[in-house]
Amino acid sequence: DERRIELKHGAGGTAMRDLVNETLAANFSDPADALVCLADMDDGAVVPIGDANLVVTTDTHVIDPPFFPGGDIGRLAVSGTVNDLAVMGATDVRGLTSAVVVEANYPVANLERIADSMAATCAEADAPVVTGDTKVMGNGELDGVIVNTAGVGIAEHVTPDAGLSPNDVVIVTDSVGEHGISLLAEREGIEFGSDLESDVKPLNGLLAAALETAGEGVTAMKDPTRMGLAGALNELARKSGVGIEIREERVPVTSDVKGTGEMLGLDPFQIANEGVAVLGVAPTAAEDVLTALRDHPKGTNAAAIGKAIDDHRGRVVLDTGIGNRYLREPASEPAPRIC
Amino acid sequence: DERRIELKHGAGGTAMRDLVNETLAANFSDPADALVCLADMDDGAVVPIGDANLVVTTDTHVIDPPFFPGGDIGRLAVSGTVNDLAVMGATDVRGLTSAVVVEANYPVANLERIADSMAATCAEADAPVVTGDTKVMGNGELDGVIVNTAGVGIAEHVTPDAGLSPNDVVIVTDSVGEHGISLLAEREGIEFGSDLESDVKPLNGLLAAALETAGEGVTAMKDPTRMGLAGALNELARKSGVGIEIREERVPVTSDVKGTGEMLGLDPFQIANEGVAVLGVAPTAAEDVLTALRDHPKGTNAAAIGKAIDDHRGRVVLDTGIGNRYLREPASEPAPRIC
Ligand SMILES: Nc1ncnc2c1ncn2[C@@H]1O[C@H](COP(=O)(O)OP(=O)(O)OP(=O)(O)O)[C@@H](O)[C@H]1O
Ligand SMILES: Nc1ncnc2c1ncn2[C@@H]1O[C@H](COP(=O)(O)OP(=O)(O)OP(=O)(O)O)[C@@H](O)[C@H]1O
Ligand SMILES: [Mg+2]
Ligand SMILES: [Mg+2]
Ligand SMILES: [Mg+2]
Ligand SMILES: [Mg+2]
Ligand SMILES: [Mg+2]
Ligand SMILES: [Mg+2]
Known part of the structure; x- marks a missing residue:
């Protein structure tokens, strides 16, 4: 085997999934009692602890630059893990790890900013860091700083990627693309008159409101991270064995994101978010969930963007207003290290 | 603040603890119901889930080289986290994260070896990886590969660092120093006629045997990792508010480790292990625990090396055979990236 790791192997798409299935997790075996496990490739695993559903998740955050408009690696690390727990149904976070x-020679003041940002985001999400680890690599052995956050939470009702049924309404909690587009714009050194910035944020409070309103009426949730909205919708469709029909005009995208995306040649549907969730909701509960989301300060832009359907299984059909096309999972990230 | 990170900040000793307390975790707040939390700086945290004590821990493994005599970064990553859970009392591992x-351009075949080694160690420890994450950094942005493992497990009886009482017997489960000394010897390019190699291994099965025998008679446990046996004993003494008296001649050290340590100027008491645990055991239970440990294939070298005492509080007194001296926590690791 002469193959070498390429950037695409870390992009969250097909190349990564193949590497995980064929190499990184090829010989791992799931515990017999896991409710959601490795084979499901969901946002986290679910293992029973007595009567409780314990959700477990992990993410390493390698974002470059670590400080960006609208956030930093600390806020991203806490939000990313809180959101992976929350979209599994575990809005009650019992503990995070940091x-x-x-790298040696890194400014302590920068670490201080990052840690303070983590602490503030933890307070915002009511999600405590309970334990951590610190390692230093030699100068030149690591580009700056990276942060792994794992997390555990309790889900009363588990909301897996595979939960969608035909006719479930697909809701997105916020406009898409701000995080990735603002980060790449910053990286390209593009100046805006506008205030385009990342909307990275923890969503467990918002998603708890949806779950309180509809309980099992919320059938599936996912955060559209590295592969963007297009990636998340395709995963939901594939794992649930349904088609998904999306009305393009209904997907909230700010004009700044649209404009900058066009300038950079980037599709806001195909770029990383970390402050947005996609929900599947039973048709009878959809109206109430949408109201509950919009009533929450983090859900004012929530929109019903389409629904699950019985044909086109495993695929996402985009109604562009003048016809239909398949919305495909991006082949790869447009740029590495944006989350 | 013009300070820069130095290698000592990742060494597990005073400099790291100060960085954690003053910077990295300065503004984190512990959940009200945590049984063991950040402030305790123990091997993991303990949070209640219903009636169960859930132990949570994390470690990033940055060892260089990733393949070494006796093991590799995969075996180390699983063992390290299983052992931090086990020394908190959570020998029943409910899930690991990987x-x-x-780095881009890393050989896929090496990743395969690492993942297979993780899988084999998971099977050995009955500790399943339930979820993971994969990120790729650009060529030159990371020196090879690093692995974070977090873990959760259930403790029937929690065994914190602070659990020692005067007269508790201090037991070590194996000879010390193999891991660190063999790794540094390898790194220095020293050739041996001997078969000196790391004894990295998961210990939850062994420690479960001790807990089954003595229950609450096992009062404290810790794994002597980055700061070696000396570091672990000093932490146990400090946190428990007792002194610890150790008989030097009773501490098992192989002649290979002794000889190579002398050649390299390294003290086997002050170097990293990952396959050794230190136990505090109530005097009435000590004999039975020692027998249970020795009856287990991973505990044949177990030895009672001393006891907790009422004076010299917070310190470790080493009886050298010709007199006493304080066994101090090493000021810093002898070399970075050995675990
Ligand atoms: N090294 C690995 N070992 C085992 N499983 C892995 C590994 N890397 C990823 N996975 C699994 O693959 C699935 C997809 O992982 P991915 O990281 O894309 O999900 P995510 O965390 O929700 O997304 P993101 O990292 O973009 O936030 C998850 O179920 C995860 O557990
Ligand atoms: N970045 C961090 N944020 C919060 N707490 C931290 C951080 N780094 C370390 N800690 C805490 O400091 C204590 C000591 O950590 P340390 O990593 O030395 O323990 P360990 O994992 O048992 O040892 P080792 O890493 O050598 O195996 C732990 O309680 C840990 O939770
Ligand atoms: Mg996710
Ligand atoms: Mg994630
Ligand atoms: Mg650690
Ligand atoms: Mg430890
Ligand atoms: Mg450890
Ligand atoms: Mg991930």
Whole structure:
């Protein structure tokens, strides 16, 4: 085997999934009692602890630059893991871990900013860091700082990617693309008159409101991270064995994101978010969930963007207003290290 | 604040603890119901889930080289986290996470070896990886591959660092120093006629045997990792508010480790292990625990090396055979990236 790792292997798409299934997790075996496990490739795993559903998740955050308009690696690390728990149904976070790896010679003041941002985001999400780890690599052995956050939470009702049924309404909680587009714009050094910035944020409070309103009426949830909205919708469709029909005009995208995306040649549907969730909701509950989301300060832009259907299984059909096309999962990330 | 991160900040000793307390975790707040939390700086945190004590822990493994005599980064990553859970009393591992960060251009075949080694160690420890993450950094942005493993487990009886009482017997489960000394010898390019190699291994099965025998008679446990046996004993003494008296001649050290340590100027008491645990055991239970440990294939070298005492509080007194001296926590690791 002469193959080498390429950037696409870390992009969250097909190349990564193949590497995980064929190499990284090829010989792992799931515990017999896991409710959601490795084979499901969901946002986290679910293992029973007595009567409780314990959700477990992990993400390493390698974002470059670590400070960006609208956030930083600390806010991203807490939000990312809180959101993976929340979209599994675990809006009640019982503990986060903070594992920092930093390069020798890194400014302590920067670490301080990152840690303070983590603490503020933890307070915002009512999600405590309970334990951590700190490692230092030699100068030149690591580009700056990276942060792994794992997390555990309790889900009363588990909302897996595979939960969609035909006719379930598909809701997005916020406009898409701000995080990835603003980050790449910043990286390209593009100046805006506008205030385009990342909307990275923890969503467990918002999603708890949806779950309180509809309970099992919320059938599936996912955060559209590295592969963007297009990636998340395709995964939901594939795992649920349904088609998904999306009305393009209904997907909230700000004009700044649209404009900058066009300038950079980037599709806002195909770029990383970390402050947005996609929900599947039973048709009878959809109206109430949408109202509950919009009543929450983090859900004012929530929109019903389409629904699950019985044909086109495993695929996402985009109604562009003048006809239909398949919305495909992007082949790869447009740029590495944006989350 | 003009300070820069130095290698000592990742060494597990005073400099790291100060960085954690003053910077990395300065503004984190512990959940009200945590039984063991950040402030305790123990091997993991303990949060209640219904009636169960859930132990949560994390470690990033940055070892260099990733393949070494006796093991590799995969075996180390699983063992390290299983052992931090086990020394908190959570020998029943409910889930591990595997978060891999790898440099572009890294050989896929090496990742395969690492993942297979993780899988084999998971099977050995009956500790399933339930979820993971994969990120790729650009060529030159990371030196090879690092692995974060977090873990959750259930403790019937929690065994914190602070659990020692005067007269508790201090037991070590194996000879010390193999891991660190063999790794540094390898790194220095020293050739041996001997078969000196790391004894990295998961210990939850062994420690379960001790807990089954003595229950609450096992009062404290810790794994002597980055700061070696000296570091672990000093932490146990400090946190428990007792002194610890150790008989030097009773501490098992192989002659290979002794000889190579002398050649390299390294003290086997002050170097990293990952396959050794230190136990505090109530005097009435000590004999039975020692027998249970020795009856287990991973505990044949177990030895009672000393006891907790009422004076010299917070310190470790080493009886050298010709007198006493304080066994101090090493000021810093002898070398970075050995675990
Ligand atoms: N190294 C690995 N070992 C085992 N499983 C992995 C590994 N990497 C990823 N996975 C699994 O693959 C699935 C997809 O992972 P991915 O990281 O894309 O999900 P995510 O965390 O929701 O997304 P993101 O990382 O973009 O936030 C998850 O179920 C995850 O557990
Ligand atoms: N970045 C961090 N944020 C919060 N707490 C931290 C951080 N780094 C370390 N800690 C805490 O400091 C204590 C000591 O950590 P340390 O990593 O030395 O323990 P360990 O994992 O048992 O040892 P090792 O990493 O050598 O195996 C732990 O309680 C840990 O939770
Ligand atoms: Mg996710
Ligand atoms: Mg994620
Ligand atoms: Mg650690
Ligand atoms: Mg430990
Ligand atoms: Mg450890
Ligand atoms: Mg991930």
